[in-house]
Amino acid sequence: MNSMKHARQYWYPVAMIDELQAGQQRDTQLLDTRLTLTGDDQCGLIATANEKALLVTQACDHWWVTLCDTPLPIFDLPEAQEHERRFVPCGVVHVECSPLRAVENFLDIAHFPFVHTDVLGAEPHTEVYRYDVKVDESCDEVIASNIRFFQPQAAKSAEGGIHTEYTYRVPAPMVAVLYKTCPQKPDAWDVIALFVQPLSEDSCDVWPWMALFDNESTLSELIEFQQMIFVQDRSILENQIPRRLPIDPGIEIPTKADSTSVAYRRWLKQRGAYYGALAS
Amino acid sequence: MTFTLYNYVLSGNCYKIRLLAALLDVQYGTVAVNFHPGGEHRQEPLLRLNPAGTLPIMVTSDQTLTETQAMLVWLAQHYDDSNSWWPIHDLDTxxxxxxxxxxxxxxxxxxxxxxxxxxxxxxxxxxxxxxxxxxxxxxxxxxxxxxxxxxxxxxxxxxxxxxxxxxxxxxxxxxxxxxxxxxxxxxxxxxxxxxSLDGFITMPGIHELHQMRDPAGASAGTLRDHHG
Incomplete structure (x- = not known):
């Protein structure tokens, strides 16, 4: 299967649920294909490509579309049904980078002290302790767990530094979900997800989304925190060379701290998810 | 309270105020505005505060400023005792x-x-x-x-x-x-x-300078002594 055919099987985010009013139109792009999005009278969304209507669905406060008539099922995120959480779609951020590099950066912990200084990390607390990575065969997802990291301000709701625990899931090549210690509710996990809309192999629109336990912060403060973090990464993502994600070992040299990235690349390769990748 | 800044973290104009306040070591309050995706700056109640629908907005004890450059002058006038940031006595400059x-x-x-x-x-x-x-x-x-x-x-x-x-x-x-x-x-x-200015702060997209460890060891361990 070629990389485009593989990529077309999945669902991708294109808009927030309440973004387009009835009759309102916006052009966008998905997998090199021009799309037109139109809000309809029943608060629905019509997505067309080359005058053909596409399949559309709702998940996690976003509209998702697929270019395939027989797509794979959309990923399952049970926390999106937990109504005691606050659901926070954070708005689109455009990045001139491979959609796979955007996901991979989200999975990386080692850069926290250097890019998200004094928020998600701080010197001298730079060590990435040993953690577990596997491909869960039952759901065919990359799972990284037992990640611990010292964070000066782990979330908007955090007061002072805490040792944060992380678990990551990659349920689709361009969807990454993290579960992290909730500062206000230590027995629960906050959920932060990155939904990536691939415009082309080296540009993407990214739709961060959160499902949090936080009764104190305003919506604006929660969005601001997430946008600040994501845009701190953006200039670095746009300057990574090569533009596409090297998927074969040897082009970039990983360390032990990059185990999640290694597993993600191997998982992409095994399933032929080469869209946005640099393969030999 | 010195002033309240209606702030958006990704705005370069809001950052001007945050930056000069940091350089002058001024404490202030902030209100996060959902500029994106919410467009709060173009809705009530913020439109009543600033009919132009722009950010930042600065509310002091006796006035509301909506022009960024005016806010910089206000900050300098009130908190720069040296009169160098707003050189009011230097009519050549x-x-x-x-x-x-x-x-x-x-x-x-x-x-x-x-x-x-x-x-x-x-x-x-x-x-x-x-x-x-x-x-x-x-x-x-x-x-x-x-x-x-x-x-x-x-x-x-x-x-x-x-x-x-x-x-x-x-x-x-x-x-x-x-x-x-x-x-x-x-x-x-x-x-x-x-x-390089003492007290400089960053924003997303503007990074701090990489600082070298003092070879004499005088400031070893404080690689980031300018960071706010």
Missing amino acids: LPTVIQWLGFANRLTSSIGALRQHTLLNKPADASTTRAAGIAALRELECRLAEQSIRGEQWLAGKSPTVADIACFPYTALSPDAGIENDDYPAIRSWLHSVR
Whole structure:
């Protein structure tokens, strides 16, 4: 299967649920294909490509579309049904980078002290302790767990530094979900997800989304925190060379701290998810 | 409370106020505004505070300011005892400061608008704003090169003024808008000077300077002593 055919099987985010009013139109792009999005009278969304209507669905406060008539099922995120959480779609951020590099950066912990200084990390607390990575065969997802990291301000709701625990899931090549210690509710996990809309192999629109336990912060403060973090990464993502994600070992040299990235690349390769990748 | 800043973390204009307040060591309150995706700045109640529908908005004990450059002057006037950031007594320098405060609006309407387009998918005429942004950078480069020949490193006079703070963010953020600033050596030197100021703070897209460990070991362990 070629990389485009593989990529077309999945669902991708294109808009927030309440973004387009009835009759309102916006052009966008998905997998090199021009799309037109139109809000309809029943608060629905019509997505067309080359005058053909596409399949559309709702998940996690976003509209998702697929270019395939027989797509794979959309990923399952049970926390999106937990109504005691606050659901926070954070708005689109455009990045001139491979959609796979955007996901991979989200999975990386080692850069926290250097890019998200004094928020998600701080010197001298730079060590990435040993953690577990596997491909869960039952759901065919990359799972990284037992990640611990010292964070000066782990979330908007955090007061002072805490040792944060992380678990990551990659349920689709361009969807990454993290579960992290909730500062206000230590027995629960906050959920932060990155939904990536691939415009082309080296540009993407990214739709961060959160499902949090936080009764104190305003919506604006929660969005601001997430946008600040994501845009701190953006200039670095746009300057990574090569533009596409090297998927074969040897082009970039990983360390032990990059185990999640290694597993993600191997998982992409095994399933032929080469869209946005640099393969030999 | 000194003042309250209605703030958006990704706005270069809001960052001007945060930056000068940090340089002058002024504490203040902030209100996060959902500029994107919410568009709160163009809705009530913020429109009542600022009918122009822009950010930042500064509310002091006796007035509301909605023009960024006016806020910089207000900050300097109230918290800079040396009168160097707003050189009110230096009438040779002051008109030049005001000239470059005005110029900062050109950076906002070109690079700032293009950056909102490339970063947040906001509508903008990409080719027009890009051309205007490059023209503005060239003009800034000429000024800074001339200053450099005179032995000066700032836009006006012999020390940093509000004009430097007004012009700094969107110049430094031009790569966000797809306009690299590598080709402007005087600008790059000036950006370095601003980032070297004691008390400098960053924003997303503007990084701190890499600091070398003092070889004598005097400040070993404090690699980031300028970070706020």
